[in-house]
Amino acid sequence: MSVDVNSLQKTSLQVLKQSFGYDSFRDGQWEAISAVLDGQDTLVLMPTGGGKSLCYQVPAIVMEGLTLVVSPLISLMQDQVQQLSEQGVSAAYLNSSLTQDEEQAIYKRLGNHEIRLLYVAPEKLLRGYFLQHISEFPIKLIAIDEAHCVSHWGHDFRQDYRALGQLKKTFPSAPMIALTATADTATQADIIHQLNMQAPFVFKGGFDRPNIRYNLLSKYKGFDQVVSFVEQQGGNGGIVYCGSRAKVDDLTLKLQQAGVPCDGYHAGKSTEEREAVQNRFLRDQLQVVVATVAFGMGINKSNVRFVVHHDVPRSVESFYQETGRAGRDGMPAEALLLYDERDAARIKKWIADGATSDRFEIEMHKFDAMQAFAESQTCRRQVLLNYFSDYLGKACGNCDICQDPPKMFDATRQAQMVLSCIYRLQADTATQYVIDVLRGKSIRKILDNKHDELSTYAIGKSESDNYWHNIIQQLIHQGLAYIDMTRNGVLRLNESARAVLKGEKPIEMALPRLSVNSAKKNKYVPSNIDKQLFAKLKQLRKQIADENNLPAFVIFSDASLADMTTKLPTSNDDFMRVNGVGETKLERYGSAFINLIGDYLAAKA
Template identity: 45%
Template sequence: MNLDKAKQALKRYFGYDQFRPLQAEIIRAIFAGKDALVLMPTGGGKSVCFQIPAVTMPGTCVVVSPLISLMKDQVEGLRANGIQAAFLNSAIDSREQLKVEESFYAGALNLLYVSPEKLVSGNFVSILKRGKINLFAIDEAHCISAWGHDFRPEYTQMGMLKQHFPQVPVIALTATADKLTRKDIVDQLKLEEPGIFIASFDRPNLSLEVRPGQQRLGQIQEFVQKHPKQAGIIYCLSRKTAEDVAAKLAQQGLKAEAYHAGLSPDRRSKIQDNFINDNIHIICATVAFGMGIDKSNVRWVIHYNLPKNLEGYYQEIGRAGRDGAKADTLLFYSFADVSMLRDIIQNGENAAQNEIQLVKLERMQQYAESLACRRRILLAYFSENLSKNCGNCDICRNPPQYIDGTQIAQKALSAVYRVNEQVPMGMLIDVLRGSGRKEIRQLGYDTIKTYGAGRDLSQWDWQQYLMQLVNLGYLEIAYDANSVLRLTAASHEVLFKSRTVQLVKPSSYKERQEEEKAAAKTKPKTLAKQERLRDELFEQLRQVRKEIAQQEGIPPYLIFSDATLEEMAFKKPLSETALLGVSGVGEKKLAQFGQQFLEAILEFVGSTSPKEKNLTYKLSLELLKKGLSLEAIAEKRGIETSTVLAHLAYLYETGEEVPLFQFVSKVEIQQILKARGYLENPSSLKTLYDYFDGKMSYDKIKLAMAWGRKNGG
């Protein structure tokens, strides 16, 4: 099978003209019957790699997905695109399960989603053998490896698929797997000479920022105010923190809820559904949340606490901006978080795993403390080299200012020496700043030579300088001795051999804010106006999307993604042909929802540029008066007949002489206007269309509504 059919399916079902990097190569390998291991970042297009083969090859693709809610979400999304999909798991009753199985046996399904528990249960293999399977797709494949951060024992039994179905290709997919985990996936699934496809882990649409962990709640409130009505997730280490943060945000009038394993299943399900349907904008959650949803329009992610490792951090920030549109991520970092996580890990039962996790925590800490481009550090962890700085992280936006830090280093190292290397970082800062704490006086630290020698620097500054000295090797933290600071060989060179030390001057969040405001003021006024208008149209399109979603009973992002709405707001398509050219608009969605979005765009263009709108609309009327049919006008202007009628309806309302009754009779107008009185949502075109069982066209309904608005009907 060649890729032409695959590209046709990509446009038809998903609305995209081109494959993303590696997708075509992966699909080609599957068409050739080969196994594959695919590493792609969250939002990078992993699902398309098995969904396109599923709709173009005879038979059914069986997808193993670890969370029930994710299956439901993905199946709903596929059905919205016109693809036959179903799932089997413990959430459905025996009658529904039998119905799905019969569809599978009959070859009526393109994709069948199953849980790992279902797949390895007693007689399920015999059920699979009764249908025709074209592909096995193992999603979240890192769960198979004990080296991974999300190990699931059921995954280790999936090697039996090659034993029972040796001719069926297997594709294993994950967004987070280091080299050891990749090898484990291939070995345990018994993949035969698989193609290894590693996409770039770079998500340039995600901004990366790390801030100190002081006054987090105030910073979060300020952050959220800059993202009004946008969906976001705040990850917290404990249930109590999640509840406290959600409660305080709710007091500010924000739509926020806590989500964690301590809630009842029904409560968790309700919160998740409200978030998916944009009824709740903010979820304050433990790490249990997020893996079970495929919500593409999450616009920001905040980590209230430091994550345990970079794999988990990468996966969690990857839940923002899955549609490719701009999204923001913010990580709060404090040394207290590091100490707490170290204690949690060290109390684990598996000593070997503890050592692995401690090493991974250190890498996470180094990322948070870094003064180099954060994206380069993050990608380097996944064995990817970014040749230049990203320009979209806090370090790149505000490059550090280097200073001669020799005197600062000497004060700090001398203080460590004079307290006999017996105090942790917090107390050392108190000694340097001359704190009057009772404990310091009792230990006699108020009598040493360096007591109060650093009064001129804030606690925040000292914390930053000390962490730099640790990272540069001038100090080390004795984690096995209550995290006290110890001197190193390099320390002695600074203290006794006049070695100079270069440090980065810390800048407060407030200072960085002022710099960003100053940069924003330099933006040209015309560009700022264009952005404002585009944002206004985007908000209107988002409201149209939500109204349609409520009518259809599906999540808004399954109508169109934020990225698709942003492209609509930028291009302002005024015809169905132009709308089909917007990335993410496929044939079924164009037919189902296209007209409502076109109407919103037409109305916006008219309100912001009425002169331009009148000129283009009047051309349609002039051609009609010359005797051209609707079809001829549409062909001549490169638009749809429904768009021509929309022009005529608008002009009729604005007082132009339009032969409206040529396209809708007086009797039909009265029937339509009368029907509005029986309906709960009389302004909805779809509601009226359904009321007449499709016997009254959308065009006639729109013309009748225009007549009613002009004549008070």
């Protein structure tokens, strides 16, 4: 048996290098591949960008026959097939985007055994006539991508996914591999149950994405904060998530007015408009896509350098999944969350108003965990990983808390000023009005209500609006005040505020942090990249991509370009040693990059 295993491993490593350009497997990849090749059902949990796809793509090439890949989105299938084709792997997809002639051509290729991987959506796969037709082909492996969609415990429950368990009855001899980046313990068990997996091998990779730096800011004038953050990114591409279509449209306009090449994406736009935005983003013609969460799961773009959440997500899983769309190539990336207690209160009200009885506790529990992450004053990564039971023993050193720790101060006086103002306004005003009174603004409503005659009027005029907004958020975090969504979001006092107002309880707070400290760099930035050569390689990649009507990252990832600046290949053999360079890419693009590097070195000599 050991000889067979060694032989399979050797063959798999050859496929890994020849087709995908890597010399060795990452942690967990060979274990999962070995289980699949041994005919065992397999569940793989790996972080986004951790190499999940290779766990079924390598076996699909090693094994004789057809691998059926169930994928949730048309765009994701198209990206995967496009990238596999660039790597010299025979793959195709069947979905509603194809004409009848195109679909028939794929069936002909299937009949000729010319396709190794066939991507299909669950809605199409489970139609009786299609399932019967596809069963005529030699199905050797079934891969379920984004497997958390199977589970009613998951954050992205999808009804058609839950019926995929019948595939085990239709193809009893084909092993099944399910793959996801986000699944807590309950979701993992439910995936196995729903898919009828038989004693599966389970690989739980670490959830850590060390290349992503996590940042969180108290949201005040959120649109302006996003514009400022994007302007710091030096032209790098990213995604900004908003909680509503209206916010997407407003922020898109504001970024465009600031000179940022961007566009919006949400369900209110036509299919053609959404596809155009996605394609322009994939081809680096847009720096930023501003979107609702409808955008992104199908984006296989490896060079997204930042993700911003203008509004707090409804679960840690969603936050993790969405931030994971940055830095898929392993290069440095940034994540920014803007957090406002008012947003949190609205979401809780939406959950209470909209969730069914069997979903209420699940959704509220998940959002409570998200809120706890946002309000934590300890290492962001530790809190995030602990949620997935992937405990990190020490602070990460690559988040805002680690790099710029909160500076604590005695805030008893500031707390008394705010709480007293709320009390004197008779708990009938929202946050901004309280701030307006504290700062002594001469606005019509304050004057009409004679609130300029209150003792708290203008006592906080020496500090800014956003300073007081942050102080109020911290008072809410500490349970001294709360936002009453049943009364249009007014600020109210908790009983615990009484002791503070009487001077019986001191209050400590963090100095308000209102912008990302751009002086603090992502500690994951490689130190040995030749930036001048890297820029020239990116320019050449863009030129080749445009000539071939392909996204630039499909030619080579940023990580491959960075490796070129380190290894400086000037021959075919040297070029094959670059990570991400396989035989097909050497043949298609090697000479152009080798010549550029040779010319660059000659000019420097």
